[in-house]
Amino acid sequence: MQVIDGGVNAAKGFMASGAEAGIKYKNRKDMALVYTKSPAVCAGTFTKNVVKAAPVLWDIDIVRQEEAVHAVVLNSGIANACTGGEGRKINERMAEKTAKALGVGTKQVCTASTGVIGMQMNMDAVEAGIQQLAKGLSDSREAAAAAASAIMTTDTVCKEAAVTLEISGKKVTVGGMAKGSGMIHPDMATMLSVVTTDAVIGAGLLKKITTAVVAESFNMISVDRDTSTNDTFLVLANGEAENDEIMEGTKECEDFMEALTYVAVTLAKKMAADGEGATKLFETKVTGAGTKEDAVILAKSVITSNLVKTAVYGSDANWGRILCALGYSGVEFDPEKVDITITSAAGTLQLVENGKAADYSEELATGILSESSVTVVCDMKLGECEAVAWGCDLTYDYVKINGDYRS
Amino acid sequence: MQVIDGGVNAAKGFMASGAEAGIKYKNRKDMALVYTKSPAVCAGTFTKNVVKAAPVLWDIDIVRQEEAVHAVVLNSGIANACTGGEGRKINERMAEKTAKALGVGTKQVCTASTGVIGMQMNMDAVEAGIQQLAKGLSDSREAAAAAASAIMTTDTVCKEAAVTLEISGKKVTVGGMAKGSGMIHPDMATMLSVVTTDAVIGAGLLKKITTAVVAESFNMISVDRDTSTNDTFLVLANGEAENDEIMEGTKECEDFMEALTYVAVTLAKKMAADGEGATKLFETKVTGAGTKEDAVILAKSVITSNLVKTAVYGSDANWGRILCALGYSGVEFDPEKVDITITSAAGTLQLVENGKAADYSEELATGILSESSVTVVCDMKLGECEAVAWGCDLTYDYVKINGDYRS
16 A cells, blocks of 8 residues: 555546636635546445434435436535535535536535535525536546545544555555544534445445544544534545455455555544634554444543643643543553653653553653644553544634634 | 521521631631531532542541431642542641541531642641631631631632521521532532521431532532532531421422522522632523433533533624534534523523524624623423523633642
8 A cells, every 4th residue: 555645537548637616715616526437336434423414315315226427516605404405406406417417416415515504505606616626527547636625614634634645456546534623522613524435346345444543533533522413434436446355354444444444534634623713633542442332432632622632732741631541531541550642752751550650750741742743652551452542632712713604 | 488697607506717727728718517416417419520539538437327427627739649549648737737626527527629639638737727627616797707718728708508498497507618619510510509598307308409419500510610629519417506406308498498409509600600710600501402311401502512611701692602502412402493692780682593594693793792691592402391501701811820720
């Protein structure tokens, strides 16, 4: 597997574009399109929020019916959530107009929206945007970047990742884009992500792999514990690499899964690092847990604690808050066995040994926590299971961004 | 029932004091004592965190064994949590020295600590503090306030409440104090609260009533979802009112429970309003839920959402975030039935009707949300059950306080 510079149109046969439709923002791209002429099999995972946005309901239906998919049309600015029957009609028209512009079926177009909840979209703006998008489709690097930047809301950086690998003598590419910086939490968030691949793979296996990959990537990040109405992760495979079909249980399947995991984890980490107001990527690794499930719960409990997150912001080795967050996670363990170590580019330091303060230098600890990417390792000494979760620090800017997001 | 000006020594036979022991803070009270010459029956509820501080383990044992209690000794500055066997020894000595100064048994003294996790207390300072406390004991209003202020950490105001009522022709008083502003969350928090009463009541019934009261008060507040290692709520009843013993299922029992609930809810709301960095008390009432349990989960989900809390801070009627927080609570409901109304001293306004924006004035909404106490009412239209939860807004100052709490 090789990491390459690329985005959502890196795989053979995929094109992308971004456009300024004026849905909510001025002078800013707010619509994106991903297109493949060859029909793609499509897998997806979606928000578990009871309140689901219109595009989420639309895509769930497409994925469930295993429709061949040719395109994904996305917009930022307005989430098309809590918009009732009118919102669902607008969403369907967005798919329909896109399908018409591309000469494909309406049910072959997935939709995704992100932005403010409760507002209706202006259909004239959307339709004009779709015309621009269809004209702008390209397999260029710039077109991928334009699509990725068009789905940003409070994101400060554009999120893309791509890799290539060889399967049965053919070059296979996996590339994708994502957005999301607030309302990010396990069980998906106000995140949108589209990953494309030219691999030949059946719809059933792609679904299985996608579910497993999401569990290790997007469902292990959290910015603020708020799960949104719009979270969508779509994987499209158009088969243009012409490899022998990937079959379950083979080395090829493992390789493909590794590639998809790399792209998803990279996008997920970029999301966590770009959490609203964040100054640091904050990783928690739990080792020595009794079960995988316990390891996941413990790691998530640490990265979601507001008190731990503010301590990380302040580069304060306040390990009591970490132990406390492990303690209220609901997992049983012996507090007097736990070891806690911090690590970053500046070094590694053990803070806690058997539940009590280790003999460490506060100065050294502050130095390690002052880096832009810091990891906390919690060894529970109960078993062999591990999990990694990613979050970010909680800062003044998170409050600023969310105290007046709409104004 | 009559609300009176009073605190933890308002009930007959109780005395209190506060002292500067120099445990961590300089020139600031950091130890408190509550004492009753007549032995008291004692009920308590404690943190559910797996990591329990030494004083929590001590008190759990006393309450379980139904020891007659004469005193509670408390300190702020250091939490005596994650301090291992040495911390447990220090805690026991704190009880022992207090018992000696008061001429009671060691196991008749409850302990409570709050502050930084992981540091050991200086026993010399604690012992000197205990001598001061024993000398300073008084039934004066000032002594109660001194005790209440001595347990403050990042609290900005002292929290006390008291009421009187008549039971079988005798005047009964219930009074208490509390502290807590960060790490406040359902299942208790880094909160300490001691309530005293002169009522005659059996230990078993007092326990039952205390559990029910906590469910409606301290377990319905949240500042930051972090449940601490030290949360302690103790109720002492010394029987000096000489009323006929309160029996289960009687009008007298109901009256007493109402009084205890009033004191506990008042203290809990003061805690929420004084949440770290908070500018507003934020109440959420859920009506029309299918079950009481659902109502509790929904109300808590709204008050704990960082995105709702920052919107409340910004006086922004961003109801999509409220609906979203209801949606990810785990409770099933029909989003297209929900009504949301906001209310404060400035008026009442419906924001959402049947899951969609009602026709309301943003200006009026901002006016209502600008008050120092705001309520959101969510009507699920599924049944008859209700719950109320209290929290606060999330502000720059929360980040400031917790970004460098230890420095």
